[in-house]
Amino acid sequence: MIYLMRHGQDDEKYIGGWSDVGLIPEGQMEVIDSALWIKDNLNIKKVIVSDVKRAIETAIIVCDILKLPFLPSTELREQNKGLLNGMDQNKAHKKYKDLLDNVTVDTIYPEGESLKDLYNRIKKYLEKLTTLEDNTLLITHRGVINMIYYLLNNQELDMDKKQFGVTTASIHELDMKKRLIKKIY
Numbered sequence: 001m002i003y004l005m006r007h008g009q010d011d012e013k014y015i016g017g018w019s020d021v022g023l024i025p026e027g028q029m030e031v032i033d034s035a036l037w038i039k040d041n042l043n044i045k046k047v048i049v050s051d052v053k054r055a056i057e058t059a060i061i062v063c064d065i066l067k068l069p070f071l072p073s074t075e076l077r078e079q080n081k082g083l084l085n086g087m088d089q090n091k092a093h094k095k096y097k098d099l100l101d102n103v104t105v106d107t108i109y110p111e112g113e114s115l116k117d118l119y120n121r122i123k124k125y126l127e128k129l130t131t132l133e134d135n136t137l138l139i140t141h142r143g144v145i146n147m148i149y150y151l152l153n154n155q156e157l158d159m160d161k162k163q164f165g166v167t168t169a170s171i172h173e174l175d176m177k178k179r180l181i182k183k184i185y
Contacts, residue, residue, distance in 0.1 A: 002129055002174040003042060003137045004145050004181075005034065007050075007058040009168040015092055016054075016141070017081030017112065023057045030169040031058050035065040037185050038171065042135065044068065049139040050076035058169070059139045070139070075125050078141035082112025105157045115143075119157050122147035130176045142166040145181075152179050 008027030010016065023031070038044060047070040049059035059070040084092050093100055099107065105115040113121075122144055142161060149164040150157055164183070166172070171185040 001134055002132055002176060003038075003044065003135075003184075004148070004172040004174055005038075005058070005062070005137060005139045006142050006145060006166050006168055006170050007031075007052075007054045007139060008034075008061075010054045013089055015081055015084045015087050015089060017078055017085040017109070018052055019081075019086030020053045021086055022053050027054075027168060028057075028061060031061045032065070034169040034171060034185060035062040038062065038137070039065055041185075042137075044137045045135040046133060047071070047137045047139065048073050048076065048132075050074075050078070050141060050144070052077055052141070055139050055141065062137070062139065075121075075128075076138060076140040076144055078143045079115060079118040080109065080112040082109040084109055084112070103159065105159065115159070116157060118143055119147050119150065123151055126151055129174065145172055148172075148174065148181055152181050 008023045008031035010021045010027060011024050014021045044066055047059060047063055047068050049055050049070050049072055051072040051074055063070045084096060108114045145166045146164055170183055172181055173184045174181045
C-alpha cells in the first residue's frame with residue numbers, strides 16, 4: 001500500500017497553490033495527531049513530500065515522530081496558482097475579481113495552471129506510483145489527492161473540492177494493484 005497525507009492546516013487568509021504560507025498552530029497539532037496515528041497503525045518505510053512550505057513543515061513533524069528522513073519532490077505540488085500563489089484572499093478578489101468569480105476546471109491562473117492541467121500532471125505521475133515500494137507515505141495537498149480520486153474513480157473533473165473528504169492532515173490508503181483509494185484517518 002501507498003499512503004497519502006494532506007498537509008496540516010495553513011492560514012486560509014492567503015491563496016495556497018505554490019505559496020510559502022506555513023502551518024498555523026492548529027495545523028501543527030493535527031499533524032502531530034495524524035503522525036501518532038501513523039506510528040501506531042502503519043509501517044511507513046519511506047516518506048516523499050511536496051516541496052511546498054506547508055507540506056515540508058508537515059513532513060518535519062511526521063518524520064520526527066516516525067524517526068525517518070524525507071525526500072522532497074516537485075511532482076507532488078498543488079495546483080500552481082501563478083501570480084496568485086500566497087496572495088492575500090481579499091487583495092486577490094479585488095485584483096482578479098472576474099477571474100475568481102468565474103473559475104472552472106479550464107481556468108488558467110495568470111502564470112500558473114488550470115485544474116485540468118493539475119489533473120493531467122497527476123495522471124502522468126500516477127503511473128510512477130506503481131513503482132514505489134509498499135509503505136511509502138506521500139505528504140501532499142488536497143488538489144493532488146483529489147486528482148487521484150477522480151482518476152481512480154473514473155469520475156469527471158469538477159470544482160467540488162470537498163467531495164472526497166481530503167481534510168487537513170487526513171490520511172488515504174492507495175492500492176495501486178486494485179486501483180483503489182480510500183480515506184483511513
